[in-house]
Amino acid sequence: MQRIRWQLLVLVLVVLLLLAFPFYVAQPFLQRTMILVVMWSVLGLAWNILGGYAGQVSFGHAIFFGLGAYTSTYLFTEWGISPWLGMFVGAGVAVLVSIVIGWPSFRLVGHYFAIATIAAGEIFAVIFRNWKAVGGAVGIYLPIIRGDRLIDYQFQEFKAGYYYIILAMLALIVLVTYRLERTRMGYYLKAIREDSEAARSLGINITRYKLYAMMISAAFTAIVGTFYAQFVLYISPNTVFALAISIQMALVAILGGTGTLLGPIIGAAVLIPMAEYTRVYLAGRAGGLHLVVYGLLIMLISVYQPAGLMGIYREWQHKRAARGMVNDSLPVATAEGGADDAVA
Amino acid sequence: MPLLEIEGLTKQFGGLTANHNIHLQVEEGEILGLIGPNGAGKTTLFNCITGFYPPTRGRVRFQGRDITGWPPERVCQAGIARTFQIVRVLREMTVLENVMVGAFLRYPRVEEARRHALQILEFSGLIDRRHELARNLTIANKKRLELARALATKPRLLFLDEAMAGLNPSEINDAVAMVRKLSEQGITMILVEHVMKVIMPLAERVVVLDSGELIADDTPENIATNPRVIEAYLGEKYRATRAIH
Numbered sequence: 001m002q003r004i005r006w007q008l009l010v011l012v013l014v015v016l017l018l019l020a021f022p023f024y025v026a027q028p029f030l031q032r033t034m035i036l037v038v039m040w041s042v043l044g045l046a047w048n049i050l051g052g053y054a055g056q057v058s059f060g061h062a063i064f065f066g067l068g069a070y071t072s073t074y075l076f077t078e079w080g081i082s083p084w085l086g087m088f089v090g091a092g093v094a095v096l097v098s099i100v101i102g103w104p105s106f107r108l109v110g111h112y113f114a115i116a117t118i119a120a121g122e123i124f125a126v127i128f129r130n131w132k133a134v135g136g137a138v139g140i141y142l143p144i145i146r147g148d149r150l151i152d153y154q155f156q157e158f159k160a161g162y163y164y165i166i167l168a169m170l171a172l173i174v175l176v177t178y179r180l181e182r183t184r185m186g187y188y189l190k191a192i193r194e195d196s197e198a199a200r201s202l203g204i205n206i207t208r209y210k211l212y213a214m215m216i217s218a219a220f221t222a223i224v225g226t227f228y229a230q231f232v233l234y235i236s237p238n239t240v241f242a243l244a245i246s247i248q249m250a251l252v253a254i255l256g257g258t259g260t261l262l263g264p265i266i267g268a269a270v271l272i273p274m275a276e277y278t279r280v281y282l283a284g285r286a287g288g289l290h291l292v293v294y295g296l297l298i299m300l301i302s303v304y305q306p307a308g309l310m311g312i313y314r315e316w317q318h319k320r321a322a323r324g325m326v327n328d329s330l331p332v333a334t335a336e337g338g339a340d341d342a343v344a
Numbered sequence: 345m346p347l348l349e350i351e352g353l354t355k356q357f358g359g360l361t362a363n364h365n366i367h368l369q370v371e372e373g374e375i376l377g378l379i380g381p382n383g384a385g386k387t388t389l390f391n392c393i394t395g396f397y398p399p400t401r402g403r404v405r406f407q408g409r410d411i412t413g414w415p416p417e418r419v420c421q422a423g424i425a426r427t428f429q430i431v432r433v434l435r436e437m438t439v440l441e442n443v444m445v446g447a448f449l450r451y452p453r454v455e456e457a458r459r460h461a462l463q464i465l466e467f468s469g470l471i472d473r474r475h476e477l478a479r480n481l482t483i484a485n486k487k488r489l490e491l492a493r494a495l496a497t498k499p500r501l502l503f504l505d506e507a508m509a510g511l512n513p514s515e516i517n518d519a520v521a522m523v524r525k526l527s528e529q530g531i532t533m534i535l536v537e538h539v540m541k542v543i544m545p546l547a548e549r550v551v552v553l554d555s556g557e558l559i560a561d562d563t564p565e566n567i568a569t570n571p572r573v574i575e576a577y578l579g580e581k582y583r584a585t586r587a588i589h
Contacts, residue, residue: 184448184457191445194434201394201428203420203449203497 018167022160029280031159035231037272038166039224044252044264045173046220051250052258053186054213055193059246060101060117063124064094064218066241068225070128073140073235083153087226094222095215102214106207109196118243125241139236142229153230162231169227170265173220177261189213190259221249251294255301257310266309271297345408347372347532348393348501353402355385355392362388364556366402370501370534375527377547377564378536381577384553386536387429390503394426395419406501421449425499427490429506429536435479439470442478442489446496461496468492468522484515491522501532508542520546540577544568552576 021034043065051057071093072086081089105116129137145152148161155161180186188209191199196206229235248271256267271294278290305311348370355363362385370376380386391397393404395416404412406422414422425446434442443461444454451457465471468488473481478489487507494502504523508516523546527533537543543550544564552560552567554576560567567573 182454184452184454187441187445187448187454190437190441191434194436195432197396197416198428198432198434199445200416201396201420201426202446202493203417204445205415205417 022163028159029276031163033273033276035159035163035166036276037268038163038170039227039231040248040252040268040272041265042166042169042173042224043221043249044256044268045170045177045261046217046224047249048253048258048260048264049177049180049189049220050210050213050217052253052260052263053180053193054189054210055259056106056210056213057114057250058117058214058217059114059243059250060119060121061217061221061249062121062241062243062245063097063101064221065225065228065245065249066124066128066235066237067094067097068222069229069235069240070134070140070225071222072226073142073229074134077140077142082151083226083230084151087223090226091219091222094218094225098214098218099211102211103207106210117246121241121243121246125237125243128237128241135236137237139234139239142233142235144233154233162227166224166227169220169223174261174265176216176220181261185209185212193259251298253308255297255308257308260308260310263308263310270309346370347374347407349403349405350393351403351405353389353392353404354400355388355397356400361556363392363399363553366553366558368551368558368561370532372500372532373527373530374532374549375523375547376532376534377543377550378534378553379538379540379543379550379567380553382538383555384538384576385556386538386553387505388556389553390426390505390536393419394424394503420497420499423498423500424503425494425497425501426503427487427494427505427507429509431483431486431490433478433481433486433489433493436477438475438477439481439489440465440474443492443496446493449497464492464496467525468495469518484511484518487511487519488522495526495531499531501534502526503534503536505536506538507535508537516542540568 022031025031025034043061047058047061068087068090071090072083075081075086075089076083101117101120105113105120108116128134134140144156145154146156148155148158150161153165180189188199188204191202191204192206192209199206225240228240232239252267252271253264254267255271256265257263274293275290278293282289301308307314346369348368350366350368353363353366354361366389378386378389388397392399395411395414395418398413402412403410406419406424409422411419411422411424434445437445440458440461443464444457447457447460447464451460462471462474465474468491470485470488470492473485478486481489487510491504491507507523508519511519520542523533523535535543535547547564550560550562550564550567551558552570552573554572559572559576560570562570
């Protein structure tokens with residue numbers, strides 16, 4: 001009981017710190033980095049629903065990111081439709097495309113699924129590079145709107161406006177993931193990841209559940225795509241449909257720990273500042289060095305800790321629990337087990 | 345009406361005929377033994393009935409309904425559950441979570457699935473291990489878990505693929521007791537084993553597969569003395585040497 005109260009206190013504290021962030025950190029570079037950290041947390045969590053919980057590793061999520069960015073931007077620049085509305089249209093488009101991609105490619109397992117998603121991603125990049133109506137390879141510039149009104153989805157002076165929008169998205173996807181872990185679908189996705197044949201023998205329609213996971217994943221990725229377009233005010237196939245986007249989405253989740261709620265957030269909190277700092281401080285002298293660091297990180301994780309940073313934390317927890325067991329009397333341990341049954 | 349009816353089932357993999365024109369009926373409440381030497385086509389027959397392979401020819405009827413070619417998840421939803429010859433537990437999930445995944449089929453809500461799963465774990469003697477990761481169990485407990493998970497789907501018919509293989513004598517006794525308990529609860533069972541000794545005291549009826557053909561369908565006593573069965577198990581040489589003596 002005490003442990004739960006303690007956790008609640010930490011949670012409230014973290015939320016307050018996050019909400020107050022723009023007020024105690026005014027430096028533009030730090031604010032921008034923080035926005036990117038939160039943005040990549042949302043993207044990592046979105047990827048995690050399909051790649052982590054359901055175990056279907058995708059390297060094509062830039063498709064949904066790009067579709068979100070392009071849909072809202074096109075609707076806004078051509079027809080004057082609010083990006084807030086365009087964001088949901090973009091999510092709808094991404095969900096439809098995720099079904100079209102998922103339906104045939106979910107017949108493929110493991111590496112072959114990953115390869116199919118890379119191919120699909122490249123197809124979209126090529127299409128948009130050659131699609132004149134949406135700006136071709138040049139892309140689209142969004143008009144600057146002054147006044148910093150929330151309804152415009154643009155903030156020229158008060159940059160923290162972007163921060164609060166992406167923070168709200170983070171809150172939403174954390175809530176969705178938290179609920180997912182505690183419903184039948186969450187259990188089913190894990191079962192599919194662990195052994196899809198065994199899952200089928202237990203009455204699980206694996207294609208349907210993988211599709212559900214992909215649809216949720218695609219929708220969240222697309223709304224972040226719209227956010228990115230509004231934040232940067234310029235989109236092009238080489239930025240929003242880039243394979244690098246897909247890879248980085250997977251990377252933040254894998255670094256932090258796939259199939260966990262906190263993993264992708266931790267992954268983004270470690271990876272993004274590192275990328276930003278190396279980019280800024282080494283630019284010109286050693287351009288692309290952050291990519292070398294990325295590569296080293298991937299190698300280190302896959303060799304030493306495939307479960308990611310959350311894996312390291314869990315091991316530490318287990319060790320601590322094992323030490324604690326010696327001191328604790330047995331009845332306490334069983335009471336705790338019973339409580340787990342009731343609560344979890 | 346028999347619970348399960350197999351009519352002229354044939355399964356070919358390219359040029360290889362793994363099952364040839366098999367006819368079989370299983371009555372409600374029965375414990376049926378399915379035996380045969382390695383490579384006789386027992387697991388293939390299992391896979392054809394439970395939806396993992398589509399049969400090349402023939403029909404499978406369950407409770408009078410034609411389920412030929414249904415995918416595994418639909419077969420399970422209809423009331424047929426199975427275990428695997430090589431255990432397939434959900435390794436990174438706990439024992440309780442494994443059984444809950446099965447229970448969700450009939451209890452979509454988490455609390456109800458958990459309650460049902462705990463009952464089944466109590467019944468199958470795994471309750472004390474419910475918070476352990478499935479990968480950390482012994483092979484005997486993994487098999488027990490697989491059975492518990494299959495039971496959680498509330499099957500009418502249960503296929504056990506070599507549930508006793510690799511167990512020591514006391515573990516086999518436990519498994520046999522479990523099969524009896526399930527039978528008392530009215531679950532129809534088909535046990536696949538290639539060790540005859542395990543099947544004989546349990547099954548009321550035994551069918552024998554050899555090279556994809558059903559060569560005998562009889563009581564355990566008669567099966568043990570059936571010359572074709574002895575030949576299938578021990579080979580032509582055995583009969584030849586006996587003839588000389």
